Amino acid sequence: METQSKMIEITKTKNSRINEVDFDNLSFGKVCSDHMMICDYKDGKWGTPQVLPYGPMPMEPSSKVFHYGQAVFEGMKAFKDEDGKVWLFRPEQNFNRINISAKRLAIPEFPKEYFFEALETILKLDKDWIKPGKGNSLYIRPFVIGTENGVSASPSSEYRFIIICCPAKAYYSSPVKVTIAQQYSRSADGGVGFAKAAGNYAAQFYPTNLAKEKGYQQVIWTDANTHEYLEECGTMNVFFRVGDKLLTAPTNDRILDGITRKSIIALAEDDGVEVEVRRVAVKEIVEAAKNGELKEVFGAGTAATIVPFLGFDFNEEYYELPKVENSYGSKFKTKLQDIQYNMAEDKFDWRYEVKVD
Amino acid sequence: METQSKMIEITKTKNSRINEVDFDNLSFGKVCSDHMMICDYKDGKWGTPQVLPYGPMPMEPSSKVFHYGQAVFEGMKAFKDEDGKVWLFRPEQNFNRINISAKRLAIPEFPKEYFFEALETILKLDKDWIKPGKGNSLYIRPFVIGTENGVSASPSSEYRFIIICCPAKAYYSSPVKVTIAQQYSRSADGGVGFAKAAGNYAAQFYPTNLAKEKGYQQVIWTDANTHEYLEECGTMNVFFRVGDKLLTAPTNDRILDGITRKSIIALAEDDGVEVEVRRVAVKEIVEAAKNGELKEVFGAGTAATIVPFLGFDFNEEYYELPKVENSYGSKFKTKLQDIQYNMAEDKFDWRYEVKVD
Structure with missing residues (x-):
């Protein structure tokens, strides 16, 4: 497995948790995959992104995010087709939107190359967490939080951009x-x-x-x-x-x-x-x-x-x-998923392949 | 110093940081006093409040507060008079309001006796952080955050109520x-x-x-x-x-x-x-x-x-x-501070003494 990256520091987990997970009975967003990305903003710039084992991080109680809610996020999914290829769906849209959200919350924009490189690095490492079959996906949660310590109501001078992933089935199990x-x-x-x-x-x-x-x-x-x-x-x-x-x-x-x-x-x-x-x-x-x-x-x-x-x-x-009969909801869900899972022509150029091998 | 409490577990710091602090040059909310209170809500109830040395706490990246902003806070001040007595100003109002805020954010209410006992315990331990003299105070920041791990947009099932304190001078240094x-x-x-x-x-x-x-x-x-x-x-x-x-x-x-x-x-x-x-x-x-x-x-x-x-x-x-001349702003600020610092009659019964000795 190729996990080298020019711009990212990688620390692989020594203890994958994948065998502890019941992929048929997933509660949405409850289990995180083996790796995450963190990248800290300090002194006016983003540092080196790090991909490392998912786990707790020490936070000061005076960290601004707890008090002033300076936090934005995205939701994305990685899909696996029957050949084991991994696909994202319109990821550029998520990248653009997290920076639009960030701007409104006075959070500095995140570099595009870090975003995509981090996604590809995590998905390579955690490719076995993505199960094939319609409805299965790896939900990807990029988010940014204000991490400066200090309880005064002003924008944080420090931030942490994080990407975590959760294997997922349906969000709602019924109508x-x-x-x-x-x-x-x-x-x-x-x-x-x-x-x-x-x-x-x-x-x-x-x-x-x-x-x-x-x-x-x-x-x-x-x-x-x-x-x-x-x-x-x-x-x-x-x-x-x-x-x-x-x-x-x-x-x-x-x-x-x-x-x-x-x-x-x-x-x-x-x-x-x-x-x-x-x-x-x-x-x-x-x-x-x-x-x-x-x-x-x-x-x-x-x-x-x-x-x-x-x-x-x-x-x-x-x-x-x-x-x-002929429900629009069902029809467009099928059309959408057929594109997402590489089961139909991608005439809008929405699929984005992540090379995981 | 009496620091026993029936309902609170207390761990005193072994290394007070008070001598490192320049009390004449404080940036608002930047330095925290030696002790904080944490109290966790789990399985439908608040656990035993703990007063312990201020410091970082491990947080999972999937903790709900980072994603869905379930967090409310209060701001209070402790004042010291010339006799070394310590006073809060209308603390019951803050207690009531944090629970009003909590309710709107779907956060469980915090018990009143824990709130007051925790405040008194911290202020006893950290009484030397409260400097006398108008304009000086110990700013008190009670807050609650949703701490359940899991990225699905629903109320957290777990919470942490925290009280931290920061020695303070004026918030704005000029008009x-x-x-x-x-x-x-x-x-x-x-x-x-x-x-x-x-x-x-x-x-x-x-x-x-x-x-x-x-x-x-x-x-x-x-x-x-x-x-x-x-x-x-x-x-x-x-x-x-x-x-x-x-x-x-x-x-x-x-x-x-x-x-x-x-x-x-x-x-x-x-x-x-x-x-x-x-x-x-x-x-x-x-x-x-x-x-x-x-x-x-x-x-x-x-x-x-x-x-x-x-x-x-x-x-x-x-x-x-x-x-x-005869500015209302100046006049009522003086009247307010005279009450807060125990320099005037308290005809509205706003002062609340905290026994720190």
Whole structure:
């Protein structure tokens, strides 16, 4: 196995944990693979990236990330095809987005060559953690945290960029029921909703718990000003199929520019499906549900891929979605996964092979 | 020195760092005192609090706080009077507020007796870190972080409550210039702006950096919907003196219920000053600045106490504030500090003595 790298310091694990893992019963994000990458920013520059055995790192309690939430992340997946080749899906998009998130959180941008070299180094070392077969993947979590010690509310002068990997099966094991937000909100105009900022997620937990108590696994967030327009959902963008058209909200400073979202739009348009990227009113969707025009609602994100919604709650009323033949959700999930697992032509040039041998 | 506690496990440092510290030249929040408290939540309950030497703690890279920002904090100060007695200021307010913040971030509430016992234990051990004299204090930072390992976006099942302390002088060494937000925003209706949630602070760093490039140290945030009303500023609430009246925004789900803020309102009313707690329009303050009615603007917070603003920028125009005699900012800062340092009658029952001998 070739694990040399010009720009990265590599320390291989002496004790792989791979045989302790039950790959048929994985809880999402719970087990990490053998190796991780860390790279520290200090004195105005990023140091040498290090790939080393996954394990705890000492952190001072005064480290800024604990106090001021200066942290952004990405979610990616590595897929293995039947020939043992390893593929990423549009990784450049993740690289660009983590730096867009970083900029909004006043975090210095990470160098592109480090990002890709680190990914390839880890995936070579941990290639056996990637299992073939649709639904199996190695979930990759790049993230950056402010690590300067000191409790004053100003940007950190030091950062750590980390990449960890977790073998994964499906994020949701079954279709989900959701509720439409009428009181709580996820993000403000002029805020950080478009960034994969750590604080955006914690802010959703309490309202999502309230939804869970009523039997809904997720909340579809609406605009904070009026709660009249549907935005995104938990860790996913949302699509509505009304008649034969697909509707989804445009990205803006409140909504994440999802890579699965934009891939579905491209696949749908390529398939001759009319896609309307525009504000989607709650009223319109409730109306469409009532008159039978609403055929499907599904969430789309890297971790979850495409998740069909069983139904949604609005104003204490539950709208069950019909069972449709020729589901767009199923169709585009298949098309997407066929590309991801190297089982179909890659006409959009989305696949990125990682040479692991 | 009595350091026994019924409910807390205590490990004293063998190597105090106090002699290495230059107490005349402190950078806010940079140096921590000898001891800290940690208390872990697991299996649905808080364990035994431990007071132990301040130092790094091992954290797994998959720890939820790094990814989803589940973290809230408080800021308090311990003051020493000329007799060596140690005082906290309205600590029950901080205790209540950290649990209000925790609830919104889906973090379990911390027991009151642990909070106070831990504070008293640390302050006894580290009493020499509290220097007498107005302006000197020991800044106390209680905080809670989600510590479960696992990168899935759901509330942590494990938490660590930590208290660290930093000897402090003034947060701002001189008056500040501020700019009024017209594009970026701090929080949404239905969001977490009222909580001392870590993510609220990181979200301010980038727009604050843009302000700094223009010569303004802080941003006065406005409502995200219209940018027409003045809300809070960095780590402070804001007061406007128009004529002889004092104006400040009401607390709501976007604005922190500041303890210094409510103390100033009480002191002002007690002093016969008319205080209007109501929405304060940008237009009104700009108008008052133009016609000479705007006498003072100041920020109020635990770390900063009361900080006079030199002037503010709005729409690329700078409004310098006049130099006033009988400044409300100075007067209420003196009254506040006189209570905090046990130099004046405590008619509101705000002081809380910590027995350190």
